[in-house]
Amino acid sequence: MHSSLQELKKFKKVDKVGEKHILKLLRKRFGIKKFDYLILKSGKHILRICSKEMKDFDFSNLKVISLGLEFATFKKFFRIKFDAAPLLKTEKNVIELDEKEFIKWLKGEVFEKNFDDGVYLLKFKQKIVGCTLIQNRKVLNFVPKHRRLE
Incomplete structure (x- = not known):
């Protein structure tokens, strides 16, 4: 067993x-x-x-x-x-984050970006760092809780 x-x-x-x-x-x-x-x-x-x-x-x-x-x-x-997101080498439907947005994202916060609703990959300093869903211009957060910054 x-x-x-x-x-x-x-x-x-x-x-x-x-x-x-x-x-x-x-x-x-x-x-x-x-x-x-x-x-x-x-x-x-x-x-x-x-x-x-x-x-x-x-x-x-x-x-x-x-x-x-x-x-x-x-x-x-x-x-x-x-x-898995960093394995995807693409530039289509990728949102570039600045440092302030990247920190917010790592903390699990929701913030706004002017993009159409849909699924996007997120990029910071030329590296794909994750995936998000945009709804009503809000970047929803899927960083696992145990990996978030405090």
């Missing part, structure tokens, strides 16, 4: 139709043309990525706590996860 408090999970590869849909979303929203990762589904709304070298691996009987990197969630909208 597994004694860890974490639950063992099953992972499955996203099928070709699902993969095409995800790649189309990435291309349309962020202009990403090349995506060299295998996409896995973990739970109902979570996508993970791992090396394409695992494409022939049989995940059907594998039960582990974690596999790959948590990449995105898709509930009401498609959102890139905090740790």
